[in-house]
Amino acid sequence: MNNSIFNRSVVYTTKKMKQIVITKNGSYDVLKVKESADPVTGEGQIKIQVKAAGLNFAEIMARQGLYPDAPPLPCVVGYEAAGIVTEVGQGVDSVKVGDRVIALSKFGAHSDTMIIPHYMAVPMPEHMSFAEGASIPVNFITAYHMLFKVARVQPGDSVLIHMAAGGVGVAAIQLCKTIKNVTVYGTASASKHDFIRELGCHHPIDYNTKDYVKEIYEINKDLPEGRRGIDIILDPLGDSKKSYSLLNPAVGRLVTFGASNFLSGSTRSIFNIASFSPLSLMSDNKMVAGVNIGHMFQPESLLHMLQEEMKDIMQLWVDGKVKAIVSKEFTFDDAGEAHRYMEERKNIGKIILVPTTADLTPTSSQ
Ligand SMILES: NC(=O)c1ccc[n+]([C@@H]2O[C@H](COP(=O)([O-])OP(=O)(O)OC[C@H]3O[C@@H](n4cnc5c(N)ncnc54)[C@H](OP(=O)(O)O)[C@@H]3O)[C@@H](O)[C@H]2O)c1
Structure with a gap:
């Protein structure tokens, strides 16, 4: 199963992670929560325990087979999440285990565990909740x-x-x-x-x-x-x-x-x-x-441009000039309902997917 386009060097262990899988193109019932081998963190990478992931319109289109950039089926989509760093690979000094971060990824964020290059994560401001954090990047x-x-x-x-x-x-x-x-x-x-x-x-x-x-x-x-x-x-x-x-x-x-x-x-x-x-x-x-x-994740220079933009946005949030607007939270098990909610145009702001075991407290002391 594809966790990320950056998983070229990802090694898998026997521990299991839970992911929302688009099993085939179709209606809401094609979304299934499945277990997959937990990946091991490689050089330059970090592992994140996802606390909240953002749902985007592109992912509705991916489920329907209308999103040309979607990974091959079955697949795990998701461009963004907020969570806690649980492992850092060799050579990573930008974040440490225990840090609360917001992460961008070209797919794989609808998962309770993500592996991404360390530079795809930015620190979450204190007092920002995980749901708010996951609602911001895209x-x-x-x-x-x-x-x-x-x-x-x-x-x-x-x-x-x-x-x-x-x-x-x-x-x-x-x-x-x-x-x-x-x-x-x-x-x-x-x-x-x-x-x-x-x-x-x-x-x-x-x-x-x-x-x-x-x-x-x-x-x-x-x-x-x-x-x-x-x-x-x-x-x-x-x-x-x-x-x-x-x-x-x-x-x-x-x-x-x-x-x-x-x-x-x-x-x-x-x-x-x-x-x-x-x-x-x-x-x-x-x-x-x-x-x-989605087409700015490569080359790295474009990605760095996005990172800089993300830092400016975080500053606007810290200065109180913008706020994260969370429409509704759904557990991974209710991912189909989350898709339906968006398709029926019920949301104002962001729909958030929460791994069933996640704790969304906004404190920084996890
Ligand atoms: N190119 C990019 O990099 C990029 C990145 C992110 C998003 N996007 C695109 O930006 C758009 C918005 O994404 P989003 O995640 O902000 O969407 P969203 O949160 O899902 O917004 C959905 C809302 O849009 C309104 N809407 C208007 N026309 C619609 C239609 N034909 N079908 C469904 N909803 C419609 C509905 O509100 P009302 O009831 O008020 O109409 C609906 O609640 C999508 O087209 C998405 O693909 C592009």
């Missing part, structure tokens, strides 16, 4: 990278965040708030509007009942011509035709980072995806970029 790094490294959000910008009440969405709203005078528009179901408004979304839009393009032009109708659209759009839907049409000329930048609409019947269509030519971009004075954090 959502916040994705939002941070898109806003600060790619779109380079500036004071005074307007930003449209699709799936604004999801994990990445709530991270992006909070990060926008750290820059002066950024106006945030967010698409989300009406029941989630109060929550995202409170978080910093100035204009929540119910995409189920309203056309967000028309709605935004209506909200901005008193602004000067050329400013009635949006400066930055974060699109995880695969709705790039509409999003592109909304960009303000001269400054508009669209960041595409997902294709969630492909999972849902009425909006599932490749016709919503735009194709861009350099000539049309030039004529329209618009910018388009793509982000896939």
